[in-house]
Amino acid sequence: MREFKKLTPYKEALSLLLNDLGEIPETEEIPLDEALWRVLAEDIVSPIDLPPFSRAAVDGYAVRAEDTFPAREYNPVEIRVVDEIIAGEESNTEVTPGTAVKLLTGAKIPEGANAVLMHEMAERDGDVIRVLRPVAPGQNVAMKGEDVRKGEVVLRKGHILRPQDISILKALGFRTVKVKRKPRVGIIVTGSELIEEFDEEALMHGKILESNSVMLKGLVEQYFGEPRFYGVFPDDEGEIGKAIEKAQEENDLVLVTGGSAFGDMDFAHRFVKLLFHGTTIRPGRPIGYGERTFVMSGYPVAVFAQFHLYVKHALAKLVGARNYEVKVRARLTERVPSQLGRYEFVKVWYENGKAKPIKKKGSGIISSLVESNGYITIPEDSEGYLEGEEVEVVLY
Template identity: 35%
Template sequence: MPNTTTRLRSVDSYRATVSALVGDLPIEHLPVPDCLGLVLAEDVTAPIALPPFDNSAMDGYAVRSVDVVGASEENPVKLPVPEDIPAGRTDVVPLLPGTAHRIMTGAPLPPGADSIVQVELTDSGVEQVRVFAAVPIGTHLRRTGEDVREGATVLTAGTVLGPPQLGFLAALGIPRLPVRRRPRVLILSTGTELVEPGKPLAHGQIYESNSVHIAAAVQEIGGVAHVLRSVPDDTDALYETLEPHLKEHDLLITTGGVSAGAYEVVKDALTGEGVEFVRVAVQPGGPQGFGTYRGLPVLTLPGNPVSAALSFELFVRPALLAALGNPQIDRRRQRATASSSMKSPAGRRQYRRGYYDAGTVQAVPVGGPGSHLLAAFAQSNCLIEIPEDVTEVPEGGEVDLVMLIP
């Protein structure tokens, strides 16, 4: 049998191929509350200052500091209170010398005032107040632009928008943001043997899980997933299922039907239609396909559940994150020691499911290398990466981990 290893695509080169195929997503302007998890496509500048006006940082009394010099509990200063200034009042009148305005937190500072006496240092008077302590100029004031200057760049392109960023931009009065559109991903699993969960299984059938995993993974990074339930191993059925949805999506992901068997429906249907089928030097997940079908970018993943999940993790996830403009497309990596020995085929980069124990800094293999061992994947918090030129990792040997958790 001829050696086909030299014809395998490397993991890194195929990852670059997938990223180029997916490309960048278009920019759209969305309401701020709808931008959670998305990435700014352009810098944002402040349309106003924050605070937009001088205001009080405390409930108390706006005063001129010279009017309360020497105030103490033994010798309080008495001041008339001609005005109340609640938060939100817009017709604030100037403070006259020798008077105080009762003021609430966040309310605008009246012209002429230079300090706030907090209410705890007074008798809380309404028409006249007794002040029991002197305050220096600037006490308990929030100055205009103290947080942000008008016109300043406040967030740069590439910023991932979480709750703090969205709340901040709302405080600036910004209603919409330029972001990369969420990727609209069409997901299709193939296989006559597949049955939708909840329905009874006949002998020889299995429950379809790939679309659930892939859809969840798409949604986790901010995409929109549209699942087409499994189609049988029939090319006409595949064409018919896909046709109504091609123009509505940015990417088609299929699982199954790409190997060298007799009933490889995806390969049969899309060969010669703009999709190229290759083998990648990775285990599990060697059979892959990429290209376009009627203008829609297509990625075809293997059908074995772990192979499909790993293929998404290695190739599709970083491409979609890059398309969203996310500056961090790679999982966190960790160095550890192997708790037991592991073997790997020469010329292929193997990814074993594993559990990283931070206490012992050990990587514990979970299950074997088989591409059908779903329970092992569900119990793992990392992938143990074994390079192409390593065929055996001894117990206690150092390994690189791809962390599946933050």
């Protein structure tokens, strides 16, 4: 067994990785209601003004504001209602001095009018309304283009589409949207000690229930990808090599767990020309990367850290995603020490402005992931943080 001759600093390895990967060129044109959480493949330029016309913001009367200027409660102004618009209709009647057109919220403001008098502010008497208070020009009017101007960039390439983003696309007349194809991610789990289904007898005799596959599937889905599971492979050099080769051919990225250390049975790293192998992160030090393939740990907590520190950013690079991390500021509820030279991944429970480090240590302690909702990192040149110190938490 060999040890790592040199641990690549976290950020240096991240740069090597991101420089090695290019954005996937393929895009998909999909209907709006399938676009939730997909990544925009192009800037969206508005083809229209929104609203496309000035419209009433309340139910009431389209008037010339000037006509109402003298109106007082003790000295009402009388205006004649010359037309009435029902929803979705419009009026071709021009609003001339001393006249008004009754309309509903959303209706197009007729020619000549420049304000809407709220229904409640007028006393109606036959075809005449008595105006008790003046309205200002533009009042109760949603101005043409006040939401979005024609030609304006509404959403940028790389944006992750949320419900409100899809709504604005619909309001601008789009029926489909161009998004990035989901990166295909092959997942290979290795280890002769692993079993896939509960077997008490086997467990009592040294076998371990494999749990990295479902975790990685979920993480890949969470971060824009389409996971493809290739199965659990025993520590057989030939089989693992074949699986990696096949997965590399069929995917944009390949994740292999359990093959990254230098143990006698850790084969995976022998099949991939690695750009780096062994970095300063902890847990997860023995990670390797090359040929669009990550050679990862077997321990769930190490795999989880390796995913968040490296694989997540690789997936974002493949689709050009922006703002894919939720980062918040928090104060530590207690001190978190760290060894110089290590880039620590520390699980925390974030709540109400405070981050509580999860004490349970060990790369095999899955419950430490379950009990956390985010992480902080401690760079190589830091000995850690003090109690009460402000830190950045990445939520997951």
